[in-house]
Amino acid sequence: MNPKERRLLDELERALAEGGLRLAYQPKVATADGSLVRVEALVRWAHPALGAVPPARFVPLAEDHGLIDDLTQWALRTALRQWREWHAQGLDTDVAVNISAVSLEQLDFPDLVERLCRALDVPTERLVLELTEGATQPLIKLMDTLTRFRIKGVGLAIDDFGTGYSGLIQLRKLPFTEIKIDRQFVTGLATSRDDQVIVRSVIDLAHGLGLLVTAEGVETVEQLAALRALGCDLVQGYLLAHPLEAHELVAWASRHKRRWKLLIRPPEDPYLRQRLEANG
Template structure:
């Protein structure tokens, strides 16, 4: 049942989508081995005159329930890919991570649509990683063919927020993921709590054993960075590296981060 507030949000969101009043910001992900930018995660933002800054956790479920998730996904892909092309022209080499709804995977032609958009904007398919939340992996086992088609096309697949949802190790083995993202809850506590550190270490080892890369979310301190490096984590993202950035701030961040990485001395 949709309440009055949700109806107002839905109407406002639909108008924002139609009138191009949404925007994307991009959070850098860096390699813990080299310190280099690996990819940026595209994150949708909606700032409304009436409702203020509305988080995706509010409007994405509404979009899923009311038939707007596909238009939102198409807009987001086109917007992110066009920005990638501008970065490429400016000499910035980066991959893209993009969050998708499990509902989008129900369309048999979705992999073809994504690769067509890659071709339209000149984005190599191996520069794209699609991220899905762990909670969505329950129905995803029924969509193996669609997920496999993405992998055949060279597009990566990441399971987000790993460790907090309902997936099993069997599902992780069965589904064609290329990356595991460790939930920020464990990352935050890891330097000071042995149990969280043990979970992080175990997930990284598990990922590597089955041929996946491990990404740690929510990294906010030097202590977390250095512990994750010692655990052989592959990629990190979080406020310690960068908050989600407007697209025109990425070049400046790259210069700042290069200097900061050297100061950290990780990998020396």
């Protein structure tokens, strides 16, 4: 490890110990009626000198140097505690947490997650663990671990689906409950026939296997309309909401109920439509 990486890893460990990390939460809503179904917990690190450090930079460091379990457990505890607060406020939602395949190598990880849920009085059915599609190849070796999660009621989602080729093969072997269509296929959905064919095929395949489908990266009303027409179950993206601070979610949910009617029947005026999309 070079000195720069060593320093960043040390600072990440310090941030974990001293409360330097936080979670933001991005809503996922049902295409049928716009109702809030789930929020995805996203780790944020505001470094005092470097500014916002993206997870793509610090998560691999944590994976390679023995810090990923601490990071994962912190994220789970924080998200589950926050779920309990929302629940007390009358907000009904599930919560999704991104985990590393490295954590799944710990044989007692499903039991640990179950204990955390029990200790914080969160039903395991309200938790979904998200894994990137690129992790599915080693995950096939961890079938027992994944199956134990499903037995305990915890949902499992493949994130960034479509960015690799292994997912189609693995879907019928691994006990996933949800797939997330990668944003690269959503971006051109309203204008690209190829993207429409791919997304339709993924949705039909997933539904045939009894899986829920989420499209990420939704930013325009045209994309939303296309996904609703194709039968996608859930959507998330800047059109609906940017990642929110925990205390913002209740107010967002109230505003969103009114705004949803405009999103599915947007104004004809281009200026008003642009303002509508910008207010996610």
